Amino acid sequence: MTSPLQQKIKITGPSMVTANRTSDGIVIYRTAKQGWSASLSDAAIVRTSDEARALLAEANADDVGAVGAYIAPVELKDGGEIKPGNLRERIRSKGLTIDLLPA
């Protein structure tokens, strides 16, 4: 029997799993080699809800290395480049959109 939590995972396009590194909080992405990378270009891409569920479960199993793992959408460009799929992920990937000093 599928648990209610599992039933909630539904993706509608290419997605990745992202989290923050436990020791310093930096943004990290789950890779296809069952590890983490600070670069979105290394992220494992999933295309079905089952794949997403499996990748998230694998990420959550690493409770020491990462915190707050979740699935997020990506855009795949021609040539395989991975781009964040929404504004929140763009900000997490590229950093602040603001000037820190008055301008």
Place this chain on the structure above:
Amino acid sequence: MYAYDELDRTLINERVSEFRDQVKRRLSGELTEDEFKMLRLQNGVYLQLHAYMFRVAIPYGTLSSKQLRRLAHVARRYDRGYGHFTTRQNIQFNWIKLSELPDALAELAEVGIHAMQTSGNNMRNVTSDQWAGVAPGEVEDPRIWSEILRQHTTLHPEFSFLPRKFKIAITASEHDRAAIKVHDIGLRLHKNADGETGFEVLVGGGLGRTPFIAKTIKPYVAGRDILSYVEAILRVYNQYGRRDNIYKARIKILVHELGIEKFAREVEEEWKQMGHGALTLDHSVIEEVRSRFSYPPYEKLPHMPDELKQAAHDPLFERWRKNSVAPHKVQGYSIVTLSLKPVGGPPGDATADQMDAVADLADRYSFGEIRVGHEQNLALPHVAKRDLPQLWKALDRIGLATPNVNLVTDIIACPGLDYCSLANARSIPIAQELTRRFANHDTAEMIGRLHINISGCINACGHHHVGHIGILGVEKNGEEFYQITIGGRADENAQMGALIGPAVPYAEVADVIEDIVEAYLALRDRPEELFVDTVKRLGVEPFKERVYATR
């Protein structure tokens, strides 16, 4: 300043040791994130978009120069060289590493600063008027009572697992600078008919998803009884507050659902049962806390020194003085607000260098004391008027003499989607663009007092409901949109703003605000009529027409 005693120092140091051990166990895997989360939250550590965020308490907004220098040091050594002052007299560091947090906490503890209960479902930092102790006409220094409440509720087992977070604010002036009507409990010090000092107690205020203005639950509670009465409120909340639904867990929902009369009866009953026991404050206890607040050895100075008369010929100085300098209870002194809202800057941010420089200026001109206000500005509370011209020049050199306090560019804004994991939309770039649009100081002065508040989500950390103009970021189909409200206010006449119409996209927000301001300038019946009063007189409709006529 308040001087911590040995008990306070021991408590803070023990807390650092405890958290150091908890962090160590988390990093080794001995503690899971589920187990650790509540522990880190109780020490002010959130996980945000890019990193951990560390929130440090500045009780009742009072800092010594030594403490501010240490905050600067933490910003430089453990973060990225700046900090963000919040709407609840805290400072937040946005890039802290979990592995280094215990060291940062230990360095802060050396100067009596901590992060206890700056997050989690407990009693948060008890806030107060940033002009406490120096404002003319104040009933008495409200920080004495903030400190009594802080001591009683810090690590209090009964209040460490409340249904939801709990915030208290205290004021002792006619004009409310502490926004007490949008707190879970608001306390207003005043004198009763017999001339005795006590509190009007308000309860159930708050912003967020379901905003409410606090209601008066008891018009007068004697000072000696305030601890027991607040505890009675907390006990009723602890018993009946909802734990099944996070969105309905704040005391404001309980007060709303029971009705203030029934809620008051419950509190009264609880208060009676508690009797007048250990929680009744003995006069000596109050005086002991009072005695630990020190006040500067003020000089006898003229009301209008020659230095000030001379400087008044400089129009730039005068512009700054008019909106940054406020009367002090002692003749010859002033309270000086330091704007953390430079044109194009993130509201409430200060660099480590600025913090160090302000600490130096506080030593030179303000008896080593600094205040932090909920408007996300700093203040020097004891500046001799003769020193104002020199202070102004020094502040200008470090970018803290923007003459916009209380004007349209003195914007309150939450960190928004640039930092916050809860946000739906960005706040800071909206604020930055608005400060550029209204950068002309003559225009800003002509507009007059106008508070813009921006929140990046419904949780309302930017207090948008009570902004004269409130801007709330929402997300629609993956795009940032902003709802605009007008007519809100956070003072003694606090009220929620009214929505003017459908949300507008990110790119149009600054244009819309300009339209609203232009409408106000055309509609006000005289230059002295404040924006918020014009809205009160005319309602939302004329502003709505102006904004949506061409959209």
